[in-house]
Amino acid sequence: MERHEVDDWAAGIRAPHDAELMMGYGELAARLEGTEHPDAWRAAFARWDELRRDWSSWANLTRLRYSQDTRREDYRSAQRELDGRAPRVTAFEKSAKRRFLTPEGRRALGPELGAQAFALWDADVSAYDDAIADDLVRESALRREYTELLARATVPFAGEQRSLGELGLALQDPDRAVRRSAEHARWAAFSERAERLDAIFDELVRVRDRMARTLGFDDYVALGYRRMHRIDYGVEEVARYRDEIANVVVPFARDLVRRAGARAGLERVFYWDESCLGVEKRVAPLGDRGWILARTREALGEIAPALGDFAAMMLERRLFDVDARPGKALGAYCTNFPTRRHPFVFANFNGSRADVRTLMHELGHAFQQWESRDKAALDYTNPTYESAEIHSMALEYLSWPQMERFFGQAAAAYRSEHLLGAMLFLPYGAAVDHFQHLVYRHPGATPAERHEMWQEMERRYLPWRDYGDLAYPSAGGLWQEKRHIYVAPFYYIDYTLALCCALQFWSQANTGRGAAVAAYVELCGRGGEAPFRELVRSAGLRSPFEPGVVGEVVAAASAALSETENRT
Ligand SMILES: [Zn+2]
Numbered sequence: 001m002e003r004h005e006v007d008d009w010a011a012g013i014r015a016p017h018d019a020e021l022m023m024g025y026g027e028l029a030a031r032l033e034g035t036e037h038p039d040a041w042r043a044a045f046a047r048w049d050e051l052r053r054d055w056s057s058w059a060n061l062t063r064l065r066y067s068q069d070t071r072r073e074d075y076r077s078a079q080r081e082l083d084g085r086a087p088r089v090t091a092f093e094k095s096a097k098r099r100f101l102t103p104e105g106r107r108a109l110g111p112e113l114g115a116q117a118f119a120l121w122d123a124d125v126s127a128y129d130d131a132i133a134d135d136l137v138r139e140s141a142l143r144r145e146y147t148e149l150l151a152r153a154t155v156p157f158a159g160e161q162r163s164l165g166e167l168g169l170a171l172q173d174p175d176r177a178v179r180r181s182a183e184h185a186r187w188a189a190f191s192e193r194a195e196r197l198d199a200i201f202d203e204l205v206r207v208r209d210r211m212a213r214t215l216g217f218d219d220y221v222a223l224g225y226r227r228m229h230r231i232d233y234g235v236e237e238v239a240r241y242r243d244e245i246a247n248v249v250v251p252f253a254r255d256l257v258r259r260a261g262a263r264a265g266l267e268r269v270f271y272w273d274e275s276c277l278g279v280e281k282r283v284a285p286l287g288d289r290g291w292i293l294a295r296t297r298e299a300l301g302e303i304a305p306a307l308g309d310f311a312a313m314m315l316e317r318r319l320f321d322v323d324a325r326p327g328k329a330l331g332a333y334c335t336n337f338p339t340r341r342h343p344f345v346f347a348n349f350n351g352s353r354a355d356v357r358t359l360m361h362e363l364g365h366a367f368q369q370w371e372s373r374d375k376a377a378l379d380y381t382n383p384t385y386e387s388a389e390i391h392s393m394a395l396e397y398l399s400w401p402q403m404e405r406f407f408g409q410a411a412a413a414y415r416s417e418h419l420l421g422a423m424l425f426l427p428y429g430a431a432v433d434h435f436q437h438l439v440y441r442h443p444g445a446t447p448a449e450r451h452e453m454w455q456e457m458e459r460r461y462l463p464w465r466d467y468g469d470l471a472y473p474s475a476g477g478l479w480q481e482k483r484h485i486y487v488a489p490f491y492y493i494d495y496t497l498a499l500c501c502a503l504q505f506w507s508q509a510n511t512g513r514g515a516a517v518a519a520y521v522e523l524c525g526r527g528g529e530a531p532f533r534e535l536v537r538s539a540g541l542r543s544p545f546e547p548g549v550v551g552e553v554v555a556a557a558s559a560a561l562s563e564t565e566n567r568t
Helices: 018-032 038-068 073-100 103-113 116-126 130-151 165-171 176-192 194-214 220-227 235-263 271-276 289-303 305-316 354-371 385-398 404-441 447-461 483-487 493-511 513-526 532-538 549-567
Strands: 154-157 160-163 320-323 333-337 342-349
Touching: 018 038, 018 073, 038 073, 038 103, 038 130, 038 333, 038 342, 073 103, 073 116, 073 130, 103 116, 116 220, 130 194, 130 483, 154 165, 154 176, 160 165, 165 176, 165 342, 176 194, 176 271, 194 220, 194 404, 194 447, 194 483, 220 404, 235 404, 235 447, 235 493, 235 549, 289 305, 289 320, 289 354, 289 404, 305 342, 305 354, 333 354, 342 354, 354 385, 354 404, 354 513, 385 493, 385 513, 385 532, 404 447, 404 483, 404 493, 404 549, 493 513, 493 549, 513 532
Parallel strands: 320 342
Antiparallel strands: 154 160, 333 342
16 A cells, blocks of 8 residues: 555545635625724634635645656546636635735734735735636646656666656766766656657746736746745846856856866766765665654754654654655655644655755755744745745754764765755756746747757856766756746745855854754744745845855855865
């Protein structure tokens, strides 16, 4: 029996009928008719929040089940049902948000909620109209097609058929020849599906562009920012920040690659070598999934008692599905069930060191969601994404002293690779973001032109990149493995912004661990009650948009990396 069929916590989470929802929203409107009394508004708001928690619990369970096995017909049809109904629910939501955005609504709810909820609703209201309902359904269908295309792909490797998720360990093998052939196998899968990958994205771009224009925006960039809830910064800030990465991080990263390659005795550093730069020997967890999860409880408890209690709760309730298997969607994420008031971690463990890092990452999200579960508004149980990724990435770094528990003597190598990887990630993240701006500013481009745009990004942000004899990425196809580009447009610069914040926590922890951990726990408790820059400031961090902050982060990483270089 599959593990997810015995999750008893999920019993009773069901799809609210349209009629129930309509009644719920109708009742909401009736309650507010002709009254300005704040109590009536607050009661209506509380009822609305309940309705949303019901819907969100079912929607998140449906998405989770679907990603656990994209081949199961019952899961697929539930996901199709969700995608088909979502625009109607968004329409209900929009009418409720409009009411709460009125002066009466603001007067009644403002004192308790603060400004952020209104800013979020304002963005939502401008991002939806019934005229785009069909396009939204089509967008969801295309997302499913992309997910299934890759989830179902298997490739022959080392004498057996493997899913792309199961290939992960070989991509980090200490043996260079194994890594190279694993990359060849992986990109052969993309090459076989090249036509569909291009066609799916081409239609996604057209659908998104059409939605934007229907809603009165110039292009999808403006709509995409609203859908991402970018409240306190815009395209200009992001562009300047990317420039800073190009100017400050790229030369440093290029030099890191060169130095690490030289230490490993490599004449050329190929793409398949990048995963092992800074790690000369195998760095893998010393036990299997059960063992890793048990160590996690100890490790988190050592960081802070609140984290230890949280890990114990997650294990007791079995809120994990972490094994890679065929048919499972790729990647890792954390979801939550607002009516049950707990999170759930989804991942694809493959025996590599990434398992531990991914687990810490997703548990960072999960801890924040746990700490924010009783917020007064569903909107505040999760922050916007660039803030949410701080919780996850910071835990990756705050758990550094605990890595001996997972890796034994190889923990030091794990840490230096983690930091080196972060420096290479910042330019990559900027490339993914910049690419999407080009794509949506030029919606009429052909698939071939998009591959050229990506290559232009590689020249700007990843100038060290050498694909050797890998034909598909050499021709500009690397971006097609990046799920976010297909399913969550503009969700990527978020990781780099959050990384710049997480690394500040890391720096602080190096000099005053207790204070850094306390600030982290407190930030998690704030959930999504404020926009990015305000959350960052309140945690004693500096916004990466401030000139010079990227440089400071790089300088701290550089000092730590030279120290390890000198030791070895
Ligand atoms: Zn994350």
